[in-house]
Amino acid sequence: MRFSFARLFAVLAKEFIQMRRDRITFGMMIGLPIFQLLLFGYIINSDARHLPTLVELNDTGPLVRSIVSGMQISEYFDIQGAVAGVDSGEKALRDGTASFVVVFPQDFERDIVRGLKPTLLVTADASDPSAVGGAVGALSGIVSRAMAETLSGPLARLAPAPPPFDVAVHKLYNPEGRTSTNIVPGLLAIILSMTLVMMTAVAIVKESERGTMEMLIATPVRPLEVMLGKIVPYVFVGYVQTAVFLLAGLTLFEVPFEGSWWAFFVGFNLFIVVNLALGFLISAAARSQMQAMQLSMFTILPSVLLSGFLFPFAAMPGWAQIIGSAVPATHFLRVVRTVMLKGGDIGDVAGEMWAMVAILIVISVVAMLRYRQTLD
Amino acid sequence: MTGSSVIDVRGLTKRFGDKTVVDHFDIAVPRGAIYGFLGPNGSGKTTTIRMICGLLTPDEGEGTCLGFDVRRDAARIKERVGYMTQKFSYYEDLSIRENLDFVARMYRLDRRRQRVDAALDELGLADRQKQLAGSLSGGWKQRLALAACLLHEPDLLLLDEPTAGVDPKARRDFWDEIRRLSARGVTVLVSTHYMDEAIQCDFITYIAYGRKLIDGPSSEIPAMVGLVTYRVSGPDISALEAELQKEDGVEQVARFGAVLHVSGTDRAKLESVVSRYRARGTHEWTEKKSELEEAFIYLMAGARDNFARDAA
Ligand SMILES: Nc1ncnc2c1ncn2[C@@H]1O[C@H](COP(=O)(O)OP(=O)(O)O)[C@@H](O)[C@H]1O
Ligand SMILES: [Mg+2]
Numbered sequence: 067m068r069f070s071f072a073r074l075f076a077v078l079a080k081e082f083i084q085m086r087r088d089r090i091t092f093g094m095m096i097g098l099p100i101f102q103l104l105l106f107g108y109i110i111n112s113d114a115r116h117l118p119t120l121v122e123l124n125d126t127g128p129l130v131r132s133i134v135s136g137m138q139i140s141e142y143f144d145i146q147g148a149v150a151g152v153d154s155g156e157k158a159l160r161d162g163t164a165s166f167v168v169v170f171p172q173d174f175e176r177d178i179v180r181g182l183k184p185t186l187l188v189t190a191d192a193s194d195p196s197a198v199g200g201a202v203g204a205l206s207g208i209v210s211r212a213m214a215e216t217l218s219g220p221l222a223r224l225a226p227a228p229p230p231f232d233v234a235v236h237k238l239y240n241p242e243g244r245t246s247t248n249i250v251p252g253l254l255a256i257i258l259s260m261t262l263v264m265m266t267a268v269a270i271v272k273e274s275e276r277g278t279m280e281m282l283i284a285t286p287v288r289p290l291e292v293m294l295g296k297i298v299p300y301v302f303v304g305y306v307q308t309a310v311f312l313l314a315g316l317t318l319f320e321v322p323f324e325g326s327w328w329a330f331f332v333g334f335n336l337f338i339v340v341n342l343a344l345g346f347l348i349s350a351a352a353r354s355q356m357q358a359m360q361l362s363m364f365t366i367l368p369s370v371l372l373s374g375f376l377f378p379f380a381a382m383p384g385w386a387q388i389i390g391s392a393v394p395a396t397h398f399l400r401v402v403r404t405v406m407l408k409g410g411d412i413g414d415v416a417g418e419m420w421a422m423v424a425i426l427i428v429i430s431v432v433a434m435l436r437y438r439q440t441l442d
Numbered sequence: 443m444t445g446s447s448v449i450d451v452r453g454l455t456k457r458f459g460d461k462t463v464v465d466h467f468d469i470a471v472p473r474g475a476i477y478g479f480l481g482p483n484g485s486g487k488t489t490t491i492r493m494i495c496g497l498l499t500p501d502e503g504e505g506t507c508l509g510f511d512v513r514r515d516a517a518r519i520k521e522r523v524g525y526m527t528q529k530f531s532y533y534e535d536l537s538i539r540e541n542l543d544f545v546a547r548m549y550r551l552d553r554r555r556q557r558v559d560a561a562l563d564e565l566g567l568a569d570r571q572k573q574l575a576g577s578l579s580g581g582w583k584q585r586l587a588l589a590a591c592l593l594h595e596p597d598l599l600l601l602d603e604p605t606a607g608v609d610p611k612a613r614r615d616f617w618d619e620i621r622r623l624s625a626r627g628v629t630v631l632v633s634t635h636y637m638d639e640a641i642q643c644d645f646i647t648y649i650a651y652g653r654k655l656i657d658g659p660s661s662e663i664p665a666m667v668g669l670v671t672y673r674v675s676g677p678d679i680s681a682l683e684a685e686l687q688k689e690d691g692v693e694q695v696a697r698f699g700a701v702l703h704v705s706g707t708d709r710a711k712l713e714s715v716v717s718r719y720r721a722r723g724t725h726e727w728t729e730k731k732s733e734l735e736e737a738f739i740y741l742m743a744g745a746r747d748n749f750a751r752d753a754a
Pocket of ligand 1: 458463481482483484485486487488489490
């Protein structure tokens, strides 16, 4: 009566057949990453364009006119009209009629020609974080191009970099000014914790709820063979989801991947294992599939809200940060962002990795204790 | 292990919380016997069977199953026992063949393909082997479950209410199969609610509230219950049935077609009732030997669902 790989393999094979037959779950496993990516990807691509913009023209020279028409052509801005004065601009931002107010100061063109580096003030509604990055980035280019077209002859020398003006961006409502590029890599953490925890928990509880567990343990199969056989398929699910996510994220949405693949690989494997352990723990506590789902939802909420996915972690109150630090998604999120966006390697995320290991150990110990109690 | 007992346990006790579900239960099942395990709902039959095959650890008691200690050698017992659970416990989302194949792999059987093929042929499901188990009717599910727990050719079969919710024809076929197995030397412990099934058993034990009330060869059960029975025939039998039920000393009136079997445990009381009715001259009263039927009805009527106690 030793551990048998033949039996483990039989449980695995059975689990894969059942997974394949459960169309909805199977669809969710592949569809969810794509669906969420499309959702967020769509926001990146469309919301950052055609943003309602108001201009305050304190200079109406050819350069300013050229800049305004350049903004219109660029598709980022949709010029709605002109405003006069700070108050009406802010009001438009507040009630949402405008996402940008661009203020051209008096004598903008003349100051440029004189080399005084005048300031172009852009006030942005950054509560929609994706709006700021792209559009503001585009603005410098538009102004430079307009200058190249307008200022010909002896003044052309003013056109090359450094630009003879400043763009001052004043972000309202979302001081951290995060963009969706920041959100999309974080999505992987959310997708994995949403599906893996729930699927593992439900898969195990289903076995006792349907009574098949009784038949199983009446055969010589060992508990470890059953547990491994039921958990390992979801490691595979995690791999598939990560692959789908990376494929779609890198090709369709051009999310950057700057850092070390190795760090990413270690990180997501660790995160998958943590989620499976959590699912296993839930399955040991839940008596029905419904309870397993509800408990899973309960663990998913902090992953979404307290991990820094939706709200900047540093801006959360202290107690929320403490809870957030115990959430595995928090650490995985940092790993993914550091690696994908900031070009981090394994050394840069070692701390987060260890935090996940610590969480994994705690969850596993609790799960083992629970499991022993519920065997009888 | 005493003599040729396949199951031999003493003082088996199981508590869930502060509720004693099985209370000092003893049983000795001889090799090759069909042992009937009777008792109302919630009396502890399933729990007892689970302890015997090592799925639950008894809180008290000891004994052997197939020569292995029920406490320490659960793993060895599982290899030689076929346990058919009360509720269908195979995978409804796997096909018939996949289920059988899976079970064969759990027991690490050799010649797996041949065994599964043979089981499918015997079941008569060879041409439906790709059908999902969940789409089978109750009778077919039961046959599949039996085939699955026979795959590893067990020495002992534990059947927990195997024919609940199955039509009479399928039940008869099922019992033919059980008798064939028993003739081959397989020992069978079967729990049931049905009188016609109890009659087919070589031995019967009756349990209520987790306690054994009666245990012995079927032929001796009526004597153990100690019923005195009269056979009554004559006109307007329904009215008489209603009337008799109110009489002191008459503990049971069972109707078999146009005749009544009137039983009681107190001979003197019953006979005084009988002599009064005989004096009317309307019906014919003859004393008969008490059969298992009367004994069984008497036992089952005595203890209704044992869950009732939980509510009290
Ligand atoms: N795992 C359990 N936890 C708590 N109570 C249980 C458990 N299993 C059975 N019981 C209780 O034990 C009693 C006997 O149940 P059971 O052995 O299934 O009876 P039977 O099979 O004769 O209908 C019932 O009252 C039931 O509610
Ligand atoms: Mg039962």
